[in-house]
Amino acid sequence: MDRILVTGGAGFIGSNIVHHLIAHTDAHVTVLDKLTYAASLESLAGLPSDRVELVVGDIAEPDVVGPLVREADTVVHFAAESHNDNSLEDPVPFIRTNLVGTFTLLEAARAHGRRFHHVSTDEVYGDLELDDSQRFTEDSPYRPSSPYSASKAGSDHLVRAWIRSFGLRATISCCSNNYGPWQHLEKFIPRQVTEVIDGRRPRLYGDGRNVRDWIHTDDHSSAVLAILERGAIGETYLVGADGERSNLEVVRAILRHFGRSEDDIDFVRDRPGHDRRYAIDSGKLRSGLDWHPIHSDFEAGLQATIEWYVANEAWWRPRKDAVEASYAARGQ
Ligand code: NAD
Ligand code: TDX
8 A cells, every 4th residue: 555546535534534544554645536515625734745645536537537546556435425415405416426436436446456445334224223133234235215325335336346247356344424523514413513603403303313323533544444454355344333322312412512401402304214223233343353443432522523613613614604505495
């Protein structure tokens, strides 16, 4: 791993792994990012210019992708349209980026014989009942619910087919819900934190009892690096940190942080097709690759994340009105 191409490296999780790779490897990192609304160049500030290069471009363009994959020895693929609610409004960019973009990268990796890591999500496995004792494992059936998760599931299937049919040296990771600095305001935790900062009430979809399995984005990055360094070619690894919480529990913790009443909540129109619960069994990654999360205390990680949003209002403030306008248009 001397030259790593990171797609989507100006996004929330992609930028985290760029910092992680610079701190924990000697590799040169090229970021390929289209700089969509979700990107943030600020998240890449302060990195050494002799080790990190940004190329602005689209992963679905073979002429852009080909030369960059040729120059790299390893491709780590984070770029995606990532927000479920947006995929319900307009699936078109999800199909293009998540499916055609992944296909374009796979073809380039095949042509040049490159190592490929595909970053995916636990949402490809659909959802669990609240009282189900099972958690997702690598053997759970694919059962995606939304245009977003279906496009990610389709991209996983493309990677698996390229491994089996063409011998591509690839791995896949399916991670649970990430939280931490630099997450776009459209996502649950940043939206609620900034709403409370602005003196408004958090907005919970439906009855608020849906459960997500939270992991700090630093731990997602260390898991991907463990897979790059020690993962078995052709394998899928589930990434999670035992952080199951209901949405109601999370907003109550946010309200408590700001000294507000825990009942200060608006229940709004539910997300169509809203997955009930995600839960990850990350035993294969932990026992097989000796990976362990650092942020195993979700409440502590959430407090630090809230404080980051309080301290970094200059970053999120210019984005806030547009996000809330689009939620208001959906009655959420
Ligand atoms: P994000 O939306 O914050 O960032 C996505 C990045 O990809 C942005 O910088 C954007 O500009 C870039 N991008 C989008 N379309 C592109 C294109 N066509 N060409 C080049 N770049 C493009 O997303 P994120 O939350 O950081 O998620 C990153 C990856 O991790 C995604 O593949 C997502 O499916 C996966 N994932 C996310 C989570 C989560 O909780 N956020 C959990 C599991 C897996
Ligand atoms: O205002 C809100 N109110 C609310 O109740 C928002 C924005 C969300 N929610 C709920 C919906 C979900 O149950 O909170 C939960 C989390 O919502 P999101 O942040 O939109 O995340 P989710 O749909 O779970 O998907 C996330 O995790 C898996 C990422 O966005 C995906 O990219 C990743 O694959």
